[in-house]
Amino acid sequence: MSDADMDNVRFAADVGDWFAYTEFQGGPLVARKDLTVRLSYEITEQGNDYGEDVQRISGVYSPRIGESSSYLTREVKWQIVPKVNADVKGRGLGVSAPWSSVNNCTGSYGTVSGGERLVEKIIDYADSIGMDFCRAMAKSLIIGGKINIGEQSFRLRADGSFIPIETERQKEERCDVLRRRIKNIGEMRKNLS
Structure with missing residues (x-):
């Protein structure tokens, strides 16, 4: 992490020490804007079918330091793709593609x-x-x-x-x-x- 305070928060979270985590974040009564580490979001304008902005968590940052402290935790971008046609998947295997999500055949082929x-x-x-x-x-x-x-x-x-x-x-x-x-x-x- 780019700052010792941010690193302390990470260590406390990794260990699962809630008291230390809370203290390193600024204490139990700290205002949200004054937290040591906060989530950073990536905003995609008009990112859905209804033209609404879509917020996705991209990582963490320290509001005290600003954008230079940004640490990306979500590096992989997932994409929804259409299902492959079942006929194409089963072709050339010597068996038909199953009609359901499970193949109910209980026979063995001796292999x-x-x-x-x-x-x-x-x-x-x-x-x-x-x-x-x-x-x-x-x-x-x-x-x-x-x-x-x-x-x-x-x-x-x-x-x-x-x-x-x-x-x-x-x-x-x-x-x-x-x-x-x-x-x-x-x-x-x-x-x-």
């Missing part, structure tokens, strides 16, 4: 399912990083479970690799570090006043 391929992929990945995995462990990860290897727990990423889960102790240690940092910044602010 290896995507789930079985994923099980094999997980087992291969585990072998490549030196872990000994069985099919049951891989299936547990696929359905959203976690596995424990030594002191560390893991979940499955979308790409089939493992992501370590932060333990409660690790989470507490991280929060303690951030709380100490916020406390130190608050004390520094008091000393400057």
Whole structure:
């Protein structure tokens, strides 16, 4: 962020410390115009079908500093596009496009399912990083479970690799570090006043 006060507000929000966040914003009774950090909006004139101006949140800024403190948080612009024709989507696959949003066909074609391929992929990945995995462990990860290897727990990423889960102790240690940092910044602010 472009200002230490703005950065303090962000840290307090990241940690989830409502008291520190409120204090860094200027206190519980601060006027809205005097907040340390406010939302900034992008206004599209006549942006809808009725010719009305459309406001969209684009980021945050500090009213004290002005436009130079603007920090964009919404960098991706989404666009509504028409649905692709269902006939075109199903063409060339050997099956018709479904009439409903779900395909009610329960028959199997005797091919290896995507789930079985994923099980094999997980087992291969585990072998490549030196872990000994069985099919049951891989299936547990696929359905959203976690596995424990030594002191560390893991979940499955979308790409089939493992992501370590932060333990409660690790989470507490991280929060303690951030709380100490916020406390130190608050004390520094008091000393400057």
